[in-house]
Amino acid sequence: MEMVKGERxxxxxxxxxxxxxxxxxxxxxxxxxxEGLPALGKVPLGxxxxxxxxxxxxxxxxxxxxxxxxxxxxxxxxxGIPFGIGTAVYLSELAPAWIKNILKPVIEILAGxxxxxxxxxxxxxxxxxxxxxxNLPTGLTAxxxxxxxxxxxxxxxxxxxxxxxNTVPAMYRQGAMALGANHWQTIWGVTVPAARSGLLTxxxxxxxxxxxETMAVMMVTGNAPVLPSSWNALFLPARTMTATIxxxxxxxxxxxxxxxxxxxxxxxxxxxxxAVNLTASSLALRxxxxxxxxxx
Amino acid sequence: xxxSNYAQVSKRKAIVGVNLLRLITFITAVPVIxxxxxxxxxxxxxxxxxxxxxxxxxxxxxxxxxxxIVGTFYLAIGTAIFSVPLGxxxxxxxxxYASDNRLTRLVRIAIxxxxxxxxxVYGLFGLGLFVLFLNFxxxxxxxxxxxxxxxxxxxxxxxxxxxxQVPNSFRVVSTSLGGTxxxxxxxxxxxxxxxxxxxxxxxxxxxxxxxxAPIMFTGASFFLPMLPQSPMDxxxxxxxxxxxxxxxxxxxxxxxxxxxxxxxxxxxxGMNVIATVIRNRARARRQW
Numbered sequence: 001m002e003m004v005k006g007e008r009x010x011x012x013x014x015x016x017x018x019x020x021x022x023x024x025x026x027x028x029x030x031x032x033x034x035e036g037l038p039a040l041g042k043v044p045l046g047x048x049x050x051x052x053x054x055x056x057x058x059x060x061x062x063x064x065x066x067x068x069x070x071x072x073x074x075x076x077x078x079x080g081i082p083f084g085i086g087t088a089v090y091l092s093e094l095a096p097a098w099i100k101n102i103l104k105p106v107i108e109i110l111a112g113x114x115x116x117x118x119x120x121x122x123x124x125x126x127x128x129x130x131x132x133x134x135n136l137p138t139g140l141t142a143x144x145x146x147x148x149x150x151x152x153x154x155x156x157x158x159x160x161x162x163x164x165x166n167t168v169p170a171m172y173r174q175g176a177m178a179l180g181a182n183h184w185q186t187i188w189g190v191t192v193p194a195a196r197s198g199l200l201t202x203x204x205x206x207x208x209x210x211x212x213e214t215m216a217v218m219m220v221t222g223n224a225p226v227l228p229s230s231w232n233a234l235f236l237p238a239r240t241m242t243a244t245i246x247x248x249x250x251x252x253x254x255x256x257x258x259x260x261x262x263x264x265x266x267x268x269x270x271x272x273x274x275a276v277n278l279t280a281s282s283l284a285l286r287x288x289x290x291x292x293x294x295x296x
Numbered sequence: 297x298x299x300s301n302y303a304q305v306s307k308r309k310a311i312v313g314v315n316l317l318r319l320i321t322f323i324t325a326v327p328v329i330x331x332x333x334x335x336x337x338x339x340x341x342x343x344x345x346x347x348x349x350x351x352x353x354x355x356x357x358x359x360x361x362x363x364x365i366v367g368t369f370y371l372a373i374g375t376a377i378f379s380v381p382l383g384x385x386x387x388x389x390x391x392x393y394a395s396d397n398r399l400t401r402l403v404r405i406a407i408x409x410x411x412x413x414x415x416x417v418y419g420l421f422g423l424g425l426f427v428l429f430l431n432f433x434x435x436x437x438x439x440x441x442x443x444x445x446x447x448x449x450x451x452x453x454x455x456x457x458x459x460x461q462v463p464n465s466f467r468v469v470s471t472s473l474g475g476t477x478x479x480x481x482x483x484x485x486x487x488x489x490x491x492x493x494x495x496x497x498x499x500x501x502x503x504x505x506x507x508x509a510p511i512m513f514t515g516a517s518f519f520l521p522m523l524p525q526s527p528m529d530x531x532x533x534x535x536x537x538x539x540x541x542x543x544x545x546x547x548x549x550x551x552x553x554x555x556x557x558x559x560x561x562x563x564x565x566g567m568n569v570i571a572t573v574i575r576n577r578a579r580a581r582r583q584w
Contacts, residue, residue: 014388112564117557117561124550213414249512266420273412273413278408
């Protein structure tokens, strides 16, 4: 009897630990709302979604920051998608075992590099060389941020794409080969289309990784919260939502309008990551169900 | 176009395509190896006994980085204290206890979301809950708790995955011998899954050790003249120190910057190597 009693305790501890994730997500939402929603009462909605961010004179328009995040993220995806998926296809479909054994740890190292280290390299190496090659007044631009972010998103895209490609049944490839298709035709005609929802999941999670990235982007994008005035905005300084929170939160007075608005930006980021992750996981679920149906 | 011509064209296409993929992979991988080597070459000359064990001097432009190293240790230990028991228990719950119902699905969605929340949002949350509401102040405690919640999804998912790889027959045998669910977990499945669990813990802590944004407003300090005396003190930490010396200290010697980056990399990549070794050895030894 004594043993059963002890077991009941342990079962409860394990159960509560299991539920704790729900508690933490709720706590995060509650505390972001508690500190961020007062911004709606203090700054008129029209001003909050205005086009000018200049907190010292109480201009709290967050459009330039949203725009900065979107610009840098889109730029990152233009790099991350072809290089991430290309690398995954090469690793899963073509690479001999010895190359895989070298490349997989390299991708893991890239995944493990702290973003502050990438930001440091951005300041020391990437920005100065871009300034020189592209003949820009400063190397600290949205473009530099996008390139770094592309590399930050690549490991996520590679590992999830590779998983997706690996779950494509071998008989698909064998069937294509038997019909006379060569390697390349099999990859683009059969394997990649069969894995497409998994690849889409990979891209979605890459988006999530890129839009939430903070330190590297803050260090190399030049910190200019402005809306674009010309077509070459990618080669001018910009400022993302994440970088704004990180660089200004240290200096604001607790409870000021500025403080509440920074938390409000946090809510926006939370909602974006929520949407991205829910979409990605529902895509992944759908592809899993489809695979089960096809294989049964 | 006759048949042989078509075959030739598609063969040529295949050769171009395959080489393009090779090139893409090459362009992805080479900079990674390149920057690691570059950091080692530029940073190694800065390393010395003094650099690792002395306090910074001269506005951090000389002396050592000891308080940042010690602070990173404290944060790693603090994060482990909170996140390891909770994360492993939660992984056990999902893999061994939870039935497939609505609540379990909600737990899964919560974990997926925790994993996706931007690190700076964790910083805001830590500031709101631990620093201000619970009045811990900017402290090692507040920063460790913030990092713990961020690390949790990594530890939970890897624990779950490691437990799921243990063949079901192990559970069936244990249960048939009269073992309760907890006895089965404690004596059979958890020991079998231990290498995977430990790997997950190390990878989670590796991420925590390298993070800057979550600790910026919860516990990290620009410069402190002495080491933290209790968990309620703020601390210096390697990632934040790198940020500070590479953006906010004019006239900072580049060699010290590379040296500091190298020390952080040794920590982070060292943990990565340890995790890989544990995983590979367990895989080689496993009998199922």
